Amino acid sequence: MIRVEPVRVQVRADWFDGRPREITWNDQRVPVTAVVGVRDETSAFPAVSGPRTIFDVQTPLARMTLTYRHRTGRWAIEGVDEVDRAA
Structure with a gap:
């Protein structure tokens, strides 16, 4: 996984559970095929952010x-971590 400078995007999320379903990035819509993991940082977070x-x-x-x-x-x-096209 390559860490990048945060890029603002628009995300369509599921109405009931809040999981992302579609990402709009530079006028390109990309469907989310799977949610691999979720990390909830609502209890421990920097006061600034x-x-x-x-x-x-x-x-x-x-x-x-x-x-x-x-x-x-x-x-x-x-x-971002690119998908291996050969696989």
């Missing part, structure tokens, strides 16, 4: 680390 939830998701293009910041209600991509 506020609570957040981190989702590791799989898409047809890459595996991504998405962050949802509860204080601002914004989504960002913080890590």
Whole structure:
């Protein structure tokens, strides 16, 4: 996983459980095929940035680390790992 400078994106999330379903990034819609992991940081967080939830998701293009910041209600991509095209 390559850590990147956080990039703001729009995310469509499931109405009931809040899991990401689709990422819109640079006018390109990318479906989320699987949620690999979820890390809830609402109890222990830096006071400056506020609570957040981190989702590791799989898409047809890459595996991504998405962050949802509860204080601002914004989504960002913080890590990208390209899918191996040969596999």
